[in-house]
Amino acid sequence: MKKREKIHLKFLGGARTVTGSKTLLEVGNTKILVDCGLFQGLKELRKLNWREITRNASEIDYVLLTHAHLDHCGYLPILVKNGFKGTIYCTHPTKELATIVLRDSGKIQEEDANRANRYEYSSHSPAKPLYTQADAEAVVNQFSTHNYEEWVILEPEIKFQLLNAGHILGSAMVELKIYDQTLVFTGDIGRTDPMLLYPPKKVSKADYLIIESTYGDREHDTLDxxxxxxxxxxxxxxxxxxxxxxxxxxxxxxxxxxxxxxxxxxxxxxxxxxxxxxxxxxxxxxxxxxxxxxxxxxxxxxxxxxxxxxxxxxxxxxxxxxxxxxxxxxxxxxxxxxxxxxxxxxxxxxxxxxxxxxxxxxxxxxxxxxxxxxxxxxxxxxxxxxxxxxxxxxISSLSAHGDRTELLQWMEHFQSPPKKVFLNHGEPHQLDAFRVWIESKLGWDVIVPYQEESFEL
Ligand SMILES: [Zn+2]
Missing domain, CATH: 3.40.50.10890 (Rossmann fold)
Incomplete structure (x- = not known):
């Protein structure tokens, strides 16, 4: 085995919030971005989309995309516009759905900028779209699509597979093997019994688990x-x-x-x-x-x-x-x-x-x-x-996210506790409640990272 390089994990988005999912994994000089989502909602969050996520997007080698929701893929056009030349790995349906979603997002960004200019309510003059339909179009050539449970080798000591997440069509968790370490990113994880999809794949082992927490503080109601x-x-x-x-x-x-x-x-x-x-x-x-x-x-x-x-x-x-x-x-x-x-x-x-x-x-x-x-x-x-x-x-009980109990049941398939569990994709109160819940039910070591916080694994 090659000399083991240091592994760093940095939370660039989706930390203590539910949008902008982006986690940077550095293994020596290799940079892998897991998801590349847009910040959405309140203005303070949307402003983060205008900040460069790394000094140079061309430094990033690979993007692993879990699914086609805008809060996971919507920043890709900016990454490509700023010089990212690498491959975006995802499933076949994710590529097709993301293409539709990104084109639509580019159109909305252009329309918003035009409207702001027409009514002159932007503080930037003239207002510019975050990205255009043409920027969105440019992303399409960089996708590489794969089936679930197909190992893809990125570098001699880095490989990954996509596992069914049961959240939306084509959605995936990412299981990465780096040297002898296993990292699992759940992305968004679906219900135990989704209406149209197969249930999320059960995972039995990870050294590090990065899990979403959208419903970490509650259960869905059981209404028919x-x-x-x-x-x-x-x-x-x-x-x-x-x-x-x-x-x-x-x-x-x-x-x-x-x-x-x-x-x-x-x-x-x-x-x-x-x-x-x-x-x-x-x-x-x-x-x-x-x-x-x-x-x-x-x-x-x-x-x-x-x-x-x-x-x-x-x-x-x-x-x-x-x-x-x-x-x-x-x-x-x-x-x-x-x-x-x-x-x-x-x-x-x-x-x-x-x-x-x-x-x-x-x-x-x-x-x-x-x-x-x-x-x-x-x-x-x-x-x-x-x-x-x-x-x-x-009808509030329709949801594409597992609730607290469903997430816990999914974690109970682990044969031994991960060394560390990182919670992302949640509001602060949901994350804290979920952290306490996991600690009390499973006794696992749980971290709720801040935006920009970095960890050596
Ligand atoms: Zn989603």
């Missing part, structure tokens, strides 16, 4: 989501109303379509049109259809689950459906009402008490979705206030 969805649909149509579901394009909207397909099969769905009015949702669903083997579904389910959904691609078609006041189900982005076609539906239908707005995912602080869930009587978009008369409903 299908029954709840059926009830909301039924009540809305008994009033002759329209059901509007703001959707997240990857995994969640496919889960909702799967639940509706099951209701339809059981004759529990009224005969009304269902529209998927989301260009990004449609493109993501096409990726789901391309990778059937990556999903734990029967051939029949895979063939039939999207039948009966009307896909709305053109803006003209969308405008006509927005104006129509007949009962229907609308699935449209964005999931937290921060933009997208759902706002056109709200503009037309939010003021009618017959209609329902149904949330199916987490609503972050500062979003219109959070304001409505908290009971706001009006929300502002398209430059004016709209008073809220429609019914507001929520």
């Amino acid at each position: 989501v299908k029954m709840k969805l059926e009830r909301v649909i039924k009540e809305t149509f008994q009033r002759g109303g329209i059901l509007m579901v703001p959707t997240f394009s990857i995994e969640r909207v496919q889960e909702i379509m799967f639940l509706m397909y099951q209701l339809r099969n059981g004759n529990r769905l009224p005969n009304v049109p269902i529209y998927l009015d989301s260009p990004m949702g449609i493109r993501a669903t096409e990726v789901f259809e391309t990778y059937p083997k990556w999903q734990d579904l029967s051939r029949q389910d895979l063939q039939q689950m999207y039948e009966g959904i009307r896909w709305v691609n053109s803006y003209e078609a969308s405008k006509a459906i927005v104006k129509d006041k007949n009962p229907k189900i609308i699935l449209a982005g964005s999931g937290m009402l921060q933009g997208g076609r759902i706002l056109h539906y709200l503009s037309e239908h939010i003021g009618n008490e017959k209609n329902t707005l149904l949330f199916t995912g987490y609503q972050a602080e500062g979003t219109r979705g959070r304001a409505l869930l908290k009971g706001s009587s009006s929300i502002k978009f398209f430059g004016e206030y709209h008073s809220v008369k429609c019914q507001i409903a929520s």
